[in-house]
Structure formats: structure tokens, C-alpha cells
Amino acid sequence: MKFLTTIFVSVLLFGTNLMSANFGTTNTRTDAMINGKSVASVTVLTPVEIVKMSKELTTIKIKGFRLENYPQMVVRDMKRGEVYVEFPNENEELASKSFTIIKKYEDAYGEIWHEVEGEFTINSAAITNDTDTLIKQAQKTYEQTCSMCHGLHKAKDFTVNQWPHQVESMMTEIPLEKPIKELIIKYLQHNAADAK
Numbered sequence: 001m002k003f004l005t006t007i008f009v010s011v012l013l014f015g016t017n018l019m020s021a022n023f024g025t026t027n028t029r030t031d032a033m034i035n036g037k038s039v040a041s042v043t044v045l046t047p048v049e050i051v052k053m054s055k056e057l058t059t060i061k062i063k064g065f066r067l068e069n070y071p072q073m074v075v076r077d078m079k080r081g082e083v084y085v086e087f088p089n090e091n092e093e094l095a096s097k098s099f100t101i102i103k104k105y106e107d108a109y110g111e112i113w114h115e116v117e118g119e120f121t122i123n124s125a126a127i128t129n130d131t132d133t134l135i136k137q138a139q140k141t142y143e144q145t146c147s148m149c150h151g152l153h154k155a156k157d158f159t160v161n162q163w164p165h166q167v168e169s170m171m172t173e174i175p176l177e178k179p180i181k182e183l184i185i186k187y188l189q190h191n192a193a194d195a196k
């Protein structure tokens with residue numbers, strides 16, 4: 001019994017430790033900076049770990065996956081290409097060294113993936129810990145923008161990797177500004193068939 005109690009207390013303490021890590025979500029596309037210089041973009045609705053927060057700037061940690069032969073893009077995981085971070089195409093070397101490799105994997109197609117982690121500074125205004133409100137706003141934008149011509153498609157009708165193409169194919173019907181388009185794609189990806 002005493003043994004069990006010890007386990008229980010350990011789990012509880014460990015749980016508290018995990019809880020004390022502070023997480024947030026980007027509420028807009030924003031610059032990822034290293035030593036005060038912008039190196040990449042973090043997309044809207046990207047989950048981040050908050051390392052240090054001040055009024056102006058926040059140090060964050062981002063975890064994700066990237067293809068070995070295209071380090072300029074960091075995505076959610078090997079199956080779900082929800083974009084988290086984008087480096088300019090020409091900055092392969094900078095992209096490569098801005099994230100640390102945690103582990104390497106080979107997928108079913110023989111592609112090599114890196115599980116990566118990177119630390120950056122972003123504007124504190126670009127981050128929120130009220131993800132629910134943010135998602136509700138994104139849902140509203142989707143519902144208002146995409147229900148004009150046909151019934152709303154359920155987010156679950158397509159996968160994380162299919163949604164960007166589906167939304168892109170609507171741009172001849174309804175040209176959207178990039179931030180709106182990205183928010184809609186992210187909302188749909190967060191609720192897609194394989195999102196959970």
C-alpha cells in the first residue's frame with residue numbers, strides 16, 4: 001500500500017512538472033527571430049512552448065518534423081503536413097542549423113525525416129494561451145467565407161494533407177488574402193479527418 005502511495009505521489013508530482021511547462025498558440029503568422037534577426041515565419045495556430053516571456057518579446061520552443069532534403073519547412077509530423085515554420089526557399093543552410101535534430105526516421109517511401117526542436121524569439125503580441133477563443137474565431141471566418149456558394153464542407157471530409165489543395169482550388173471562385181486563407185486552412189487542418 002505504501003509502495004502504491006509512493007507511485008501515486010510520484011505520478012502526481014511528475015504531472016505537476018509537466019503542467020508547469022507553459023504552452024501557447026500563435027494568433028497570427030509571425031517572424032521567428034534569432035539574435036534579433038528574422039530568419040523564418042511561424043504560421044498562425046502553431047503550438048509553441050513558452051520559455052521566457054516579457055512584455056515585448058517571447059522566447060519560444062517549437063517541435064516538429066522536417067524532410068532531410070527540405071529543411072526549409074517544419075511540419076506537425078510525418079503523416080500530417082500542417083506547416084509550423086517556413087524559411088525562405090534560398091535559406092537551406094540557415095534553416096538546417098536553426099533546428100536541432102532529436103531523432104531521424106525513414107518513412108514508407110524511403111524519405112528521411114528529422115524530428116526537430118528549435119528556439120526562437122517572437123513578438124509577445126503574436127501569442128495567446130486562449131487557444132479555444134482563437135479556434136472559435138477561425139471557425140467563424142471559415143463559416144462566413146466558405147458558405148456563400150455551397151453548403152459548408154465538414155472539416156472531417158478531408159485529411160490534414162488534402163485541405164490546403166481543396167482551399168487552393170477555391171481561389172478562382174473566391175480570391176482570399178493570404179492571412180485569411182491560411183487561417184481557414186489551419187482551422188480545417190485542426191479538425192480534419194486525421195487531426196486527432
Ligand code: HEC
Nearest residue numbers: 142145146147148149150153166167169170173174176184
Ligand atoms: C464563389 C463561390 C464559392 C465559394 C465562396 C467557395 N466555393 Fe467551394 N466550390 C465552389 C464550386 C463552384 C465548387 C464545385 C466545382 C469545383 O469543385 O471546383 C466548389 C467545390 C468545393 C469543394 C468540393 C471539392 C470536392 O472534391 O468535392 C470543397 C471542399 C470546397 N468547395 C471548399 C470550399 C472552401 C473551404 C471555401 C472557402 C475558402 C469555399 N469552398 C468557398 C464555389 C465556391
